[in-house]
Every structure is written in C-alpha cells, then in structure tokens.
Amino acid sequence: MKKLIILIGLLFLVFGSSTCTKPPDNSAEISSPTTPKQSSSLATSLTSISSPSQQRKRQRVGHGLGMRRWERGTAIILKDKEKASFALTTYVATFQKIQETLPALGKVMAHPLRQAIVSYPFSARIAAIHVSQGDWVKKGDPLVTLYSQTVGEARSAYYKAIADYELAKVNYEREKNLFDKGVGAKKNLLAAEAQLKVAQSNLEEAEKKLHVLGFNEKQVKEMAQSHQISPSITLFAPISGKIATSQAILGAMVSESTEIMTILDPRLLCIDAEVFEKDIAKIRLGQEVKVTVPAYPNKIFKGKIAYISDFLNEETRTIKVRTAIPNPDYLLKPGMLANIEIILNHQEKALVVPKEAILDEGNEHIVFVEKNGKYFPRVIKTGFQHNGLVQITDGLKAGEKVVVNGNFALKSKLYEDILEKEHVH
Structure with a gap:
C-alpha cells in the first residue's frame, strides 16, 4: 500500500512539470484580435514614446485647450468662388486723432442747487394764487398768498411789542x-431803564418770529408803519x-408737510452715472463729458464732472459720478436715461482699425x-476705442490692410484647412 502511494506521487510530479514548462503559443497571440482596451493602451504607449519634437509640433498645431492652432506666417489662399462668396472688404490701418473715453450709463437729474420746494411751516389756507404750473418766475416773484391764524397772532404780538x-x-x-x-x-431812572430794555427785547423777539413765519426785512418795516393786523402772508419765489x-x-388747507409748489431751473441739470471700481483712477473733477440721450441720438451735449462720490457701492462695485450739464434749449428732461463718455485725454494720434475687424481668439485678439x-x-494688442475705431498698440503697422467684412468666414476657412492637415498627418 505504501509503495502504491509513492508511485502515484512520482507520476503526479512528472506530468505536472511537463505542463508548467510548456512554451507559449506566440502565433495565437499575434493573430488574436485587439480589444478596444488593448488598442487604447497601445495608443497611449505610442504617445508616451513619441519624440520631443513630435510633441512640440502637436502643441504648435493647437492640441492644448485655449491655444492658437496656427503659427505666425500661416496664409489663407482663396479661390475666386470663395472670394466672391465671402464678400471681403478691407481697411487700411492709419494714424488718426482720436480721444480715449470712458463710457457709462446715467440718468438726467435736477441740479440740487437749481430746484426749490415752496411750502409753509404752519397750518394755513390758500387765499390767492399768483402763478400757474409751467410759468417762469424770477427770484422774489409772488407765488401764493395764505391766511394763517399763527400769522395774525404774530402780527398782533409785534404791534403790542x-x-x-x-x-x-x-x-425812560x-x-x-x-x-x-x-x-x-x-431808582425811578433805573426802573425806567430796565423797563426799556425788557420792551426792546420783547420787540426783537416778536420781529424774529415774523421772520420765522416767512416775512422779510422789508415786509416787517412796512408792517411797522401800517399797523394793519392781517392773517395773510405771501410766499415768494426763492x-x-x-x-x-x-x-x-x-x-385749500395746507400743512407743514404740504409741498405747495416746486420750482426747477432747467437751464442747468446734472447726470448721475455709475463708474466701475477699476476705472476710478481715470476720473477727476473738471473732466469734459459728452452726453447723448435716446430722444436726440444725433445731438451731443457737453458738460463737466462736478462731483465724485466718496463712497463705493459694495454690491455693484461702482462709484457715483455727477456731471453738470448746461441745457440752454431745454431739451434734456429730468428722468431721461443718458449715455455719457468721459474724455480721458484730448485728441492724440493713434494707429486704429474698425472694431469689426477684430476677432477674439481665446485670450487674444x-x-x-x-x-x-x-x-x-x-495677433494684435488693443488700447482704447472711440466712435467705432480701436487703437492698435502692437502687432500691426500703418498701411497694412485688415479685413473688415468676411473675417468670420476667413477664420472658419483657417480652421477648416488646419483640420484637413491634421487629418492627413
């Protein structure tokens, strides 16, 4: 029995050794189809062993995200049919005198020093109206006459004083x-002198109360001569x-909260606009401003910056800039929306092209x-723009022709050629 077990063990070792040492079938591995996973691994291996020059070539062609897919000197050659279909037009880059401006959106407002609210600090009744809405008045013109019990009492106290x-x-x-x-x-003289001082003080107090009620110095003097006790008071244009x-x-009855009339001098208005935080350093008091409004798109109104706020709006990251603007023809109205252009410099020569000629290419122009x-x-670098022209600071020379119309079609043609070349390679 023991011998039988030993014999079986020897047979197992012999056959097992022959199986483990069997050479692999290379022909079967080569002829077997490659799975997608194996193909991807193979492509990755080939990419990893590419030469540095091949990798740089791929980068230049533009396989990187956000990179240009063409090199300087790349040319587009169009056939006659393509030229006709693209309808290309060109513009010669030239030096011109243009102004650098900062655009902003604003609103026409009444000038804070050219408007006034006519009201009365005590209860009264309107006894007479001397002007109507839309009338022009001068400072000191009568506007409305009121009857007030407070006025009557103040007049009586003044006459008694x-x-x-x-x-x-x-x-005395x-x-x-x-x-x-x-x-x-x-002692009689001293008593008389004291009574005189008290009476003088009471008179001054009564006179000041009349001024508080709205009477001017001339009216108070006339009142002292007439001695007429009347509850009327006339309000004049401030x-x-x-x-x-x-x-x-x-x-009608009016109270201290009633705005009886509002006077506006429209010959000088202001425009409040919001300027972004990044542009604050460019503006200063006295800068010239050009203004246009939708109602008169072809007319330019001119003014100057009169106020720059000291506070930044944290929500919009803007600062308020106020422009004082003459309005001799009364065309501008408070409440109108306005487009303003703050002139940052006077006319200077700059190499310019139309803004339509410039295209975006990733982070470049x-x-x-x-x-x-x-x-x-x-590739070019741009500066300020004005009236549809853009300053070119680098990448272009005077006299060179740039495409204005049809440049989008040229860009499509450029990438079409690039894709065809990449497909061939």
Missing part, C-alpha cells in the same frame, strides 16, 4: 430828564426758474491682414 417799547422809551426819557434837573430819584409742479388750489492676395491671421 412796538407799543410797549415806545411807551418804555418815553418813560422823562425820568432821565427829571434826574438830570435834580428833581427825580435815581430761486429763478420754472414752476415744475403745483398743488395750489384756491381755498486677431485680425486678418491681406497681402498679395493672401490673408494672414495676426
């Missing part, structure tokens, strides 16, 4: 005359301008330059 002062003055002069002759007592609004109705019937893409 005048009478008390005149009586105290006569009494009499006591002083007696004292000077040696027949009057000094500024020259136009009656913009009026709530005056004959016989390009134009197509026409030379000897060929079209070359060219």
Whole structure:
C-alpha cells in the first residue's frame, strides 16, 4: 500500500512539470484580435514614446485647450468662388486723432442747487394764487398768498411789542430828564431803564418770529408803519426758474408737510452715472463729458464732472459720478436715461482699425491682414476705442490692410484647412 502511494506521487510530479514548462503559443497571440482596451493602451504607449519634437509640433498645431492652432506666417489662399462668396472688404490701418473715453450709463437729474420746494411751516389756507404750473418766475416773484391764524397772532404780538417799547422809551426819557434837573430819584431812572430794555427785547423777539413765519426785512418795516393786523402772508419765489409742479388750489388747507409748489431751473441739470471700481483712477473733477440721450441720438451735449462720490457701492462695485450739464434749449428732461463718455485725454494720434475687424481668439485678439492676395491671421494688442475705431498698440503697422467684412468666414476657412492637415498627418 505504501509503495502504491509513492508511485502515484512520482507520476503526479512528472506530468505536472511537463505542463508548467510548456512554451507559449506566440502565433495565437499575434493573430488574436485587439480589444478596444488593448488598442487604447497601445495608443497611449505610442504617445508616451513619441519624440520631443513630435510633441512640440502637436502643441504648435493647437492640441492644448485655449491655444492658437496656427503659427505666425500661416496664409489663407482663396479661390475666386470663395472670394466672391465671402464678400471681403478691407481697411487700411492709419494714424488718426482720436480721444480715449470712458463710457457709462446715467440718468438726467435736477441740479440740487437749481430746484426749490415752496411750502409753509404752519397750518394755513390758500387765499390767492399768483402763478400757474409751467410759468417762469424770477427770484422774489409772488407765488401764493395764505391766511394763517399763527400769522395774525404774530402780527398782533409785534404791534403790542412796538407799543410797549415806545411807551418804555418815553418813560425812560422823562425820568432821565427829571434826574438830570435834580428833581427825580435815581431808582425811578433805573426802573425806567430796565423797563426799556425788557420792551426792546420783547420787540426783537416778536420781529424774529415774523421772520420765522416767512416775512422779510422789508415786509416787517412796512408792517411797522401800517399797523394793519392781517392773517395773510405771501410766499415768494426763492430761486429763478420754472414752476415744475403745483398743488395750489384756491381755498385749500395746507400743512407743514404740504409741498405747495416746486420750482426747477432747467437751464442747468446734472447726470448721475455709475463708474466701475477699476476705472476710478481715470476720473477727476473738471473732466469734459459728452452726453447723448435716446430722444436726440444725433445731438451731443457737453458738460463737466462736478462731483465724485466718496463712497463705493459694495454690491455693484461702482462709484457715483455727477456731471453738470448746461441745457440752454431745454431739451434734456429730468428722468431721461443718458449715455455719457468721459474724455480721458484730448485728441492724440493713434494707429486704429474698425472694431469689426477684430476677432477674439481665446485670450487674444486677431485680425486678418491681406497681402498679395493672401490673408494672414495676426495677433494684435488693443488700447482704447472711440466712435467705432480701436487703437492698435502692437502687432500691426500703418498701411497694412485688415479685413473688415468676411473675417468670420476667413477664420472658419483657417480652421477648416488646419483640420484637413491634421487629418492627413
């Protein structure tokens, strides 16, 4: 039994060794089809062993995201049919005098120093109306006459203060005359003098109250001579301008919160605009501003920056800039939307092309330059723009022709040629 077990073990070792040492069938491995996974691995291996020059070539062609897929000197050659279908037009880059401007959107406002609200600080009734809405008035013109119980009481107190002062003055002069002759007592003179001072103080207080109620110095003097107790008071125009609004109705009651009239001088308005934080350093007081409004698109209004806010709007990251603008023809109206252009410099010579000639290429700007019937893409750097022209700071020379119309078709043609070359390779 023991011998049988040993014999079986030897047979197992012999056959097992022959199986493990069997050579692989290379022909079967070569002829077997390659799976997609194996193909991907193979492509990866081939890419990894490519030479550095081949890798740089692929990068130049533009396999990297956001990179240009063409080199400087690449030319586009069009057939006659393509030229006709593209409808190409060119513009010669030239030096011109243009202004650098900063555009912004604003709103026409009434000038804060050229408007006034006519109201009255006490309860009153409208007794007479001297102007209507839309009328032009000068400073000091009568606007409306009011009846007020407070005015009547103040007038009465003023007349009483005048009478008390005149009586105290006569009494003081009499006591002083007696004292000077040696027949009057000094204490009587001192008492008369004190009464005079009190009466004078009461008169000044009554006069100041009349000023508070709206009476001017001339009216108070006339009142002192007439001695007429009347509850009426006339309100006068505080500024020259136009009656913009009026709530005056004959016989209506007004209170201290009632805006009876609003006067606006439209000959000088202002425009409030918001300028972005990044442009704050470019603006300053006194800079010239050009303004256009939708109502008069072909007319340019001119003004100057009169105010720059000290506070930045944290939500919009903008700062308020106010432009004072003359309005002699009264064309501008408060509430209008306005496009402003802040002039950052006076006219200077700059190499310019139309903005339509410039295309975006990733993070760069390009134009197509026409030379000897060929079209070359060219990377450029731009500066400011004005009236549809853009300053070229690098990448272009004066006299070179750039494509204005049909440049999008040229760009498509450029990438079509690149794709065909990549497919061939």
